[in-house]
Amino acid sequence: MFSRLNFKAPVATIVALLFGWIILLSYVFPLGGLESLRNDILSWVVIATAAALLIGVINLFSVHVGKIRNRQGSVFYSLILVLAMILTFIFTLIQGPEGEIPRWLFTYIQIPVESSLMAVMAVTLTYASARLLTRRMNVFSVLFGIGLLLALFSINPVFGVQITFTRVLASAGARGILLGVGLGTIATGLRVLIGSDRPYGG
Template sequence: MKVRTNIVWAAAAVGSGIFVLLGYFIDYEVILTLRLILMRWSVLLAAVALFLGLFNLLTVHWSKVSEQEKGWPFSALLILAFLVTLIMGLVFGPDNQISLLLFNYIQLPVEASLMALLAVFLAVAGFRLVSRRRDPFSLIFVVVALLVLLGTGPSLGASDSDGYVLLRQMRNWIAQVWASGGARGILLGVALGAGLTGLRVLLAVDRPYGD
């Protein structure tokens, strides 16, 4: 019985994937309509999964608050912020001045602060790496991190000085050439991995929908 159930799930997954894939290459009304229906179902399931994830998040943090576990004030703050943001969005809408005020003066500064801390932590980690393992790659990492940080931050002297202009140009060169190339390579790898995973699901090699 279990084998038959797995076969049914595999057939449903493979059939759905094939119809959605064919809808991008074959201009046939039946296939296009079926593809649209399946994609709407997937969007609906994704919304339900998001709702369940939010519900689980609130349940976990509410349990911490009710049991007064370690760090429960942070859980209470998370629940309060979530409820305030949700109510503001539902009542006033996402384009309301109050919602934009919450985003521009609370969420955006918090995200910027986290990114700034991440940059500092990377620099500190680089120095620790050099102190423990001195090789060319560690030195290159630290030098590049310092150049990017100094070129991104404000100038300590005149902003139009030759040294600062050269530093900004080096920072832009690193970000636009080397960093962008690495990011494109990572995205290509992610795309190839996602395509290969989808192909394995279509061929029923991987079955994440059953044991």
């Protein structure tokens, strides 16, 4: 299996496979040395993830600054984004993440924006389900429509009557989705460990 693989980036491939197998074996064989090495590797991963996030923020900032300079696209929205990033960075740097102004920004700007996006997503899903029922009528679309109605009824009681079993159905569906995500993550991780998938460029 490994002999047929063409590794274009041998260093990245070796590092990914080595660290992946060390972390996996540390959970299977809970030895003191492996657990200590696993914790060190996970600490490195956290630092690398934070660095990647910082690089992404800097790239986003530079892209929108370039749009403002060249007057490309929606300059107004790019200007708002750049100013918001600068002000948030300055206030958080001065007062810290628990300061009064950063907490105010989080409570009265970020949370309302996230709530609005969730509301837009709910309306979009409802519209998509209505189109699905009108265009393709089969067993799965009907089940999807029934599940959507039960979910809506569980959020807002109908005529003051709360449908209690819908909470059980919603909880079962959420657990099924989480189980599927977990199994998919495990399958993807195993494909990376055996070298079948190489998202690191190998």
